[in-house]
Amino acid sequence: MTELQMGLIGLGVAAVVGVLGYNKWQEMRHRKVAESLLKPHPEDPLLGGQARVAPAMPSAAPLVRTEPALMPEPVVPVSPERLEPVLAEHAAEQGMARMAEPVAPVAPVMPPPERMPEPVPAASVMPAYVPPADEIPAMPVMPPVADLPPPAPVVSEEVLDTLPESVVPPTLLDPRLEYIVAMELVDPVSATQLINAQRDALARLHKPVHWVGFNERTREWERLSSEHDIAVRRLRVGLQLVNRLGPVPEADVAIFSNAMAALADGLMAVADMPSIRVLDQAAEIDRFCADVDLEIGINLVSRASAFSGTKIRALAEAAGMVLGNDGLFTRFDDEGRALYSLQNFETARFTQENIRAINTHGVTFLLDVPRVDHGERVFSQMIELAKRFAEALQGALVDDNRQPLSDTQLDHIRREFIGKPQATMARYGLPAGSVQALRLFS
Secondary structure, eight states: OOHHHHHHHHHHHHHHHHHHHHHHHHHHHHHHHHHHHHSOOSOOGGGTTOOOOOOOOOTTSOOOOOOOTTSOOOOOOOOTTSOOOOOHHHHHHHTOOOOOOOOOOOOOOOOOOSSOOOOOOGGGOOOOOOOOGGGSOOOOOOOOGGGSOOOOOOOOHHHHHHSGGGSOOTTTOOTTTEEEEEEEEEEEEEHHHHHHHTHHHHTTOSSOEEEEEEETTTTEEEEOOTTOOOEEEEEEEEEEOEETTEEOOHHHHHHHHHHHHHHHHHHTOEEEOOOOOHHHHHHHHHHHHHHHOOEEEEEEEESSSOEEHHHHHHHHHHTTEEEOTTSOEEEEOTTSOEEEEEEESSSSOOOTTTTTTOEESEEEEEEEGGGSTTHHHHHHHHHHHHHHHHHHHTEEEEOTTOOBOOHHHHHHHHIIIIIHHHHHHHHHTOOTTSHHHHHHTO
16 A cells, blocks of 8 residues: 555544544534523513522422433423413322412423524624615516416417317318318418319319318308408318208219328328218108208199289389399298299299289199208298188189198198108208208208
């Protein structure tokens, strides 16, 4: 072992001994400080300057207490009205009974910490510096809490997709009636650009295509058109599966799917196409439509001379009916939905040009059952109007075989061919006259 190593070892030992000695000295010093702080004061100002000290126990039977060595038990002054309980067991051992002076219960004394800070002498405590009023900087005035704008909520895309606004209302797109493709775009794109992007491909379809986008300003889904100037990032496109021409053909499904995939590629978006058996679903909806798709016609035929177009027009307009480009006088409700119509029983259609010159031997009142809400009530209104026409035109109400219709037969038509089909539609979840029914029976 070299001299250097011996020297280092010696220095290490000396350092350890020095540290231990210093710690021992600090412990003794703090012990003295603690004892001086915990000694009872000779006077207590709360007791009129006299300290009441509990008397010592008789020497013959000392009371042994287990206390920490460093913390002597403090004597707590008490008021003279209270009495100390009798130490009966101790007095019995000494053959005497004695009443002790009152002593308040002593709180348990906790052992001192390992190290206690050295108290600072009172003379060394300096008062805090208080600057003059003109040197104190003015505090900034904060606006009231009510004036502060509310923090903008931070909503992740996952949470956004679970909100009700992420679901398109069935009045716009219904997954039972349409094959719906969903797209989430990176940047907003105008509705005109979206619809025109695949116009040539979609023009070959035999079923309507419905475009729906989410309006960020109104926070609502809206139907889009090529004239719509709204820009959207959330897009839903639906291919209608069924209308009155029948179910969607397989070729239309393939054209639509390819067009949506091409649109998504052009927009750098992902097209979410549901994995459903489109043709089977279309066939099921078409069978349902075949059972409830009825149109009720009540014929009014002349008994003698033909009905003049001028008189028919006067009666129809007096009843609130309007002549349209389809050649029908139609009665609409307050929301603009068609209730029932009036057409020529013969081949010629009513138009603004020929209505004055036309003469016909009959007219037909029509009610489209699946497209009219509260069909039984509307049918009763239509029959009342038909009876007024019959009275004014000197005609008769007949069926397609020109057999007269009695009130009993009309009531049977109302129950069996209007009430029951509309009840079936309601059970299926497609009420007659609803927005979905108007799309389906178009």
